[in-house]
Structures are given as structure tokens and as C-alpha cells.
Amino acid sequence: MKYIHVDSVEPGEHLGKTIFASSGAILLSKDVQLTVFMINTLRRIGVTMLYIKDPNLADVEILDVISEETKQLVMKRMGETFDSIRSGKEINSRSFSISIDQLLEEVMKNKDVLIQLSDIRTKDNEMYVHATNVCMMSVLVGIEMGLSPGQLKELAIGGLLHDIGKIEYSCDDGSEDLRRHHTWRGFDVIKNKREYSLLIAHVAFQHHEHVDGEGLPRKLTGEQIHLYAKIVAVANVYDNLLFDLSQGRRMLPHEACEHLMALSGTKLDHEVLTHFLKTISVYPTGTSVRLSTKETGVVVGQHRGLPGRPIVRIVRQDANIKELEVKEMDLAKLTTVFIEQVLV
Template identity: 55%
Template sequence: MKYIGLEQVEPGQVLGKSIYSGNGRVLLAAGVPLTVYMVNTLNRIGVTMLYIHDPAFDDVMPEEMVSEVTRREVLQETNDMFEAIRSGKEWSSRTIRTSVGRVLEDVMSSKELLLQLTEIRTKDNAQYVHALNVCVISAVIGMNMSLNYSQLKELAIGALLHDVGKIERAAGGEPESGKREHHTWRGFELLKTKQEFGLMAAHIALQHHERVDGLGEPRGLSAQEIHPYAKIVAAANMYDNLINSLDGEGCRPDEACEKLMAMSEQQLDHEILVQFIRNVSVYPNGSAVRLSTKETGVVVRQHRGLPARPVVRIVQADGDMLLGISELDLAEHPTVFIETVLT
């Protein structure tokens, strides 16, 4: 499969990866030939990138840390929870703990893979996909920092729920004034009542917009005053916000990594960023790239520990005539590098 921008899709091309709604239902199933109407509809609902089938790359698959089944179930359960909060109803903390447990099982069993966040985002599912992505990224960083399972679960629960304070509540309660109106405070007030989580999830929600230089919100904490879990979630939150945008202005993963490192020791913790960069796929499978040799190709495989040195498949063609296919392992060719991602 190839991972391309929606503007590059041509009618008749076949969708390679299903697109889901916010509650986990299939909006458009993999294997469907795309029509002009479908492409226009995808554009209207906020889709900017998707996978399509390509005969030269049909063996290329995104390396998913979280299975499609787990992802669909957690998206649906997160949707249900957010809707309950929005309507002022009670919601089950047990369901969330179970969901996070499934995510951790998948992530821990996929620890040899590099992190690739290629879930197709729409206006409908963006909030839930973001919550899940931040949860997965945080778990990966936590594993690299040798957290035990109990600590990982605390971290992952807080990461999944870090933005619950953004949910518009049903009318009736008195609004807070000043800094306590900030969504981090609202999230803290909501989560601290859930004793099954302990207070850690509430403090992650409260502190994930603090900065190590003390210029963050809502309390202006700095360096050691910020809990390590909140620092992890801050980095995860920033990365996912950088690479995903419904207006088409999101960064490529390589650009986002550069921007993150530029924030080191000002906005984000340096050591946490190092642990993250080691495990993120800078060029996800299916990405079309141009090499320093001026050849173009598609990323087909990754090297753990060498996220910027994937294997690139180069297809040589003359019109519709295939002349040859070769693969270049950048880990074995240190003088060749990826010049740009073609989108």
C-alpha cells in the first residue's frame, strides 16, 4: 500500500485501509474503489491522508503497535465515555481501565516495532483518535524509561484522559473563573472524583500543558515541579498535534520530530524526547520519498534503533511499462539519505 495525500487520489484507486467513525463503525471499508463523490466526501469530513492499493507495493503494510480490533474497541469506548461526560451522565472507570489494559498488552507485545501513527482521522473521530494516540505514545516512552506495569497503567490512563476537561458539559453547573476555567483544571476536577484511578490521572490532566521553563499553564510549574508522567504526556500530546491536522496543515513525522527537539529544555523534557525519537517511525511505511540520489521510491520496512534509515523500494517505469524494482537499505548505505517526503 501507499500512504498518500487525499489530493493525490485518482478515481478508481482502491482504498487500502478502512476509515472509521468516532464510535468505531466503518465509514468506508478497505477494498472499495474510490469515486469522485467518495473523495469529495472524504475531503468534507476532514480526511487528509489515506492508504491506497498499488500493485508494486501491496506487500507494504503499516506496522501497527495496536491491533485494528483493539483500536476500534477503544475508540468506541472512549466515544461512549466522552458522550456520557458531555451529557452529565455517570461513566464507567472500569471500562476505561480495561481498555487501557488491552492497549498496553498490544504495545508490550509489539515492542520491537517503531511507532507509526497512521490512523485516518476525520472531524468525527479526531478527538478520540488523539486520545488513543497520546495513550500509545506515552506507553512507548514509559516502557523505554523502564516503568513497571502498574506505573505504565497509571501513565496510560492519564494519557487517554488528558483532555477530558475540553468536553463541553451539559448546562447547569456554575462555571469556574480565571485559571480554573482552563481545561486542565476542569479535567483535574472531573478525574479526582474517580477513586478507582487514584489521583495520578487527575494530576496528568492538570499538568500536561506545563513547560519545563515555567511558562506553561495553568500554574506555571517548572522542571522538577512537574510530574514525570505529565512531562511524558506533554511530549506525546505535542507530537500528535503536530502531525495531525484536519485543515491539512499538519507536519510530516520527520518535520514534527525536528520541531520537538527544538523545544528541548524549553517546553519539553530533553530525556523524554530522546526516548521518544528512538522509537518513532520518522518515515512511515508507504510514504513516498525522494533520495539524495534523486531517485524516488516508497518506504517498505523499518529498522528499530535507526528510525531515519528505512528500506526504500524504487520502481523504475516508462509510462505503464515496468522496467525494474529494487530495494535500497539506507542502513547499509550511509551516504544516501532521504531528501524529502513526496506528498
């Protein structure tokens, strides 16, 4: 598969990964042959990037930390949870807990897989996909930092619910009233739920605090910010850099990683960030790149210890013999070859 912009998709190509709605329902199934109408509809609902099948990359497997089935289940339970809060009903904490246990089990099993945030987002599902990704990334960082199973579950719940205050938060007049900030709203919602610890409420409360004391809502510094909130803060910023247009131009993963490093010790905790960067695929599998050799190819493999040095497949048409020439370049071994540009 290749990961390309929706404007580069041609009618007749086949979708590589399923697109889900916020409820977890399938909007468009993997393997479907795309039509002009489907492509235009994807643009209309806010899809920008998607996976497309490529016969030259048929053997390339996109490894995910959690399966599509688990993502679908978690998003469904999140939708139910948010609906309960909107209507003032009790949260079905048991079903929510079961979905989190399933997510944790898969993350633990796939903890050595580098994160590739390649979910196909729509205006309808973006809040749920964002929360699921923040949760997944936070748990992987927690594993790196040696947190216990109980702590990982608290962190996972905090990651999923970190933006829960947004479902009640509405401020169109630019007011800086901190009591209206979604972190206060989220804290107020979670702290009143007996099934969740106060630490989980503090993730919603503190994930916009900065270690230099310039964050919101209380301008906490360093050790005043709980570790869970520091972890969720890094995951939250990274996901927003890749997908949230309110941040400005959407960044590519390698650009986002550089941006995060520039925030180390000011906006983000240095130790947490160091662990986070070990879990990220800087050049995700399926990405088209141009090398310093001026050859273009597609990333087909990763190295856990060297996320910035992937394996790149070069496919060329030999005009004389009318056959495809295929070679793979392992940048972990070819130390003088570099990725010059990501092609989107």
C-alpha cells in the same frame, strides 16, 4: 500500500486502511473501491491523508503498534465515557479498564514496532484518535523508561483522558482565566472519580506545563511536573504537530521530530524526549520520497535503531524491455545516500 494526500487519490483506487467514526463504527472499509463521490465526501469530513493499495507495493506490510480492532474498541469506550460525563452519569470504569488492558497487552507485544501515526482522521473522530495515539505513544515511552505494569496502566489512562476537560470547556472571548483552562476542568472531573488515582488527574492538570516554567495552568518547572505529565506532553505536542491545523501548517514526521528537538529543555523534558524519539518512525512505511541520487521511491521497511534510515523501493519502467525495474535501497547500509524530500 502508499500513504498519499486525498487530492492525489484517483477514482477506482482501493482504500488501504479502514476509516472509523468517533463511536468506533466503520465509515469506510479497507479494500473498498473509491468513487468520485467517496473521495469528495472524505474531503468534506476533513480527511487529508489516507492509505491506498498499490500493486507494486502489495507485499509491503504496514506494522501497527495496536490493531484496528483495539483502536475501535478504545474509541468506543472513550465515547461512552465522555457521554457519561456530559450527562452527569457514572463512568463504566470496568469496561473502560478492560479496553485499556487490551491496548496495553498489544503495545507490550509490539513494543519494538516504530510508531506510524497514519490513522485516517475526520472532524468527527479526531479527538478520539488523538487521545488514543497520545496514550499509545506515552505507554511506549513508559516502557522505554522502565515503568512498572501498574505505572503503565496509570499512564495509559492519563493519556486517554488528558483532554477530558475539553468536553466541558468553552471560552470564545479570549479570556485568560486559568480556571476556565481545560487542564483545570480535566483535573476537576478526574479527581472526583474514586476509581482513578490523583496521579491520573495530574496528567490532565499538568500536560501543558513547560519544564522552563512558562506553561499552563500553574507555571510549574522541572521536577514539579509529574513524569506522567511530561511523557503525555511530548506525545501530545507531536500528534498535534502532525494533525492539528490550529498549530499552523501540518508537519511531516521528520519535520515534527526536528521541531520537538528544538523544544528540548524548554517546553519539553530532555530525558523523556530522548526516549520518545527512539519510538518514532521518521519516514513512515508507504511514504514517497526523493533520494539524494535523484531517484524517487516509497519507504517499505524500517530499522528500530535507525529510524531516519529506512529501506526505500525504487520502481522504474524500462522503455526498451517494457518491464518494471524494481530495486531496494537500504539507507542503513548506503551511508552516503540521503532522503532529500518527502513527496506528498
